[in-house]
Amino acid sequence: MSLYPLKFKTILKDKIWGGDKLKTVLNKDFSPLPNAGESWEISGVEGDVSVVSNGFLAGNNLEELIEIYMGDLVGDKVYEKFGVEFPLLIKFIDANDVLSIQVHPDDEMSKERHNAYGKTEMWYVIEADKGSELIVGFNQEITKEQYLGKLKEGKLEDILNSTPVKEGSCFFIPAGRVHAIGKGILLAEIQQTSDVTYRMYDFNRTDDAGNPRELHTELAVDAIDYSFEKKYETTYKTEVNKTEELVRCQYFTTNILEFDKAIEKDYYDLDSFVIYMCLEGDLDLAYDEETISVAKGESILIPATIKNVKLSPKSKAKILEVFIK
Structure with missing residues (x-):
């Protein structure tokens, strides 16, 4: 299986x-x-x-x-x-x-x-x-x-x-x-x-x-790193139904996605697992003709072999998308 x-x-x-x-x-x-x-x-x-x-x-x-x-x-x-x-x-x-x-x-x-x-x-x-x-x-x-x-x-x-x-x-x-x-x-x-x-x-x-x-x-x-920076907070923008990058480093990349319509994610060029952390709303995750529900507060790991998923929010949802690049 x-x-x-x-x-x-x-x-x-x-x-x-x-x-x-x-x-x-x-x-x-x-x-x-x-x-x-x-x-x-x-x-x-x-x-x-x-x-x-x-x-x-x-x-x-x-x-x-x-x-x-x-x-x-x-x-x-x-x-x-x-x-x-x-x-x-x-x-x-x-x-x-x-x-x-x-x-x-x-x-x-x-x-x-x-x-x-x-x-x-x-x-x-x-x-x-x-x-x-x-x-x-x-x-x-x-x-x-x-x-x-x-x-x-x-x-x-x-x-x-x-x-x-x-x-x-x-x-x-x-x-x-x-x-x-x-x-x-x-x-x-x-x-x-x-x-x-x-x-x-x-x-x-x-x-x-x-x-x-x-x-x-x-x-x-x-x-301790004793250096000083004028601003420590990460600056980013969000646009509904568009994936936006929050952090990228050698250890992980984290994106944010706020969406109110179905979104297709293509991971063909990514050699990594993907994790979704659901922060708001509920959604259906479709893959290989199967569907699994993801609720607010749940996290789910997408295996590296699954290269295409479709995310459909029940109304509006917000997720963090995490992988290693």
């Missing part, structure tokens, strides 16, 4: 800063967690490898499928580079409180320290409360010594760039860039397959047992 678009069982993560928007906005209403902060939609992370939930492959995990189908599933170039490890981690994140200020190491440092990949990522804001902000990068030219001084004084926030956000705000966060998700934000996150995070500062919060959360200040110092 041939490959088909794959849905996966959601992997929910309880977080001290989590809220209820994964349930109320993205329909993850099966969550038993009181503070569901993250919904891992498609994951190859060891210990949290996604399991198929639809069709005859249901019950098989992503690593097993790549081992069997290889380039037919993920693309020949992707398989040659990553083997059975799926290269991206696809998430929805609900921040009911501000996250810790953190940084991720790049590929070279991650391999040396953790035998893992680095973590370059991006955020797309699905919903934000009035006054919500993201921390991305520094707000001034800074040296390592100045950073350490502010950290010691407990005044790290003085040198961090806070940006007000709203629905549609988009940020590319290469490894090394300091960042934190602010209170009241629901977003989609696309990242390299890595769970290596250095927590720099956590607002003196404690866990359920009253213990301060672990910090990685010494590890973070050499991982």
Whole structure:
């Protein structure tokens, strides 16, 4: 039997800063967690490898499928580079409180320290409360010594760039860039397959047992990119029924598509899987004379061998389209 678009069982993560928007906005209403902060939609992370939930492959995990189908599933170039490890981690994140200020190491440092990949990522804001902000990068030219001084004084926030956000705000966060998700934000996150995070500062919060959360200040110092940019937010335009690029880097390309009529997608020149994250509306996905429904809050993986799909919204829909080029 041939490959088909794959849905996966959601992997929910309880977080001290989590809220209820994964349930109320993205329909993850099966969550038993009181503070569901993250919904891992498609994951190859060891210990949290996604399991198929639809069709005859249901019950098989992503690593097993790549081992069997290889380039037919993920693309020949992707398989040659990553083997059975799926290269991206696809998430929805609900921040009911501000996250810790953190940084991720790049590929070279991650391999040396953790035998893992680095973590370059991006955020797309699905919903934000009035006054919500993201921390991305520094707000001034800074040296390592100045950073350490502010950290010691407990005044790290003085040198961090806070940006007000709203629905549609988009940020590319290469490894090394300091960042934190602010209170009241629901977003989609696309990242390299890595769970290596250095927590720099956590607002003196404690866990359920009253213990301060672990910090990685010494590890973070050499991982931080201390450069300054005048603007960190990604600028893009949208046009209904037209695919627009948000981010393109060596690790992934992410596009956005808002549409109110049927759209045909042609992937004949693409040697990669494709992922759709449905942010708004419901749609039918037609392929090879078959049709599968995709609802708001669902993510679906299109195998590399499927080269033509037709997307038909029930009324109006918005999706993120993710692949490796």
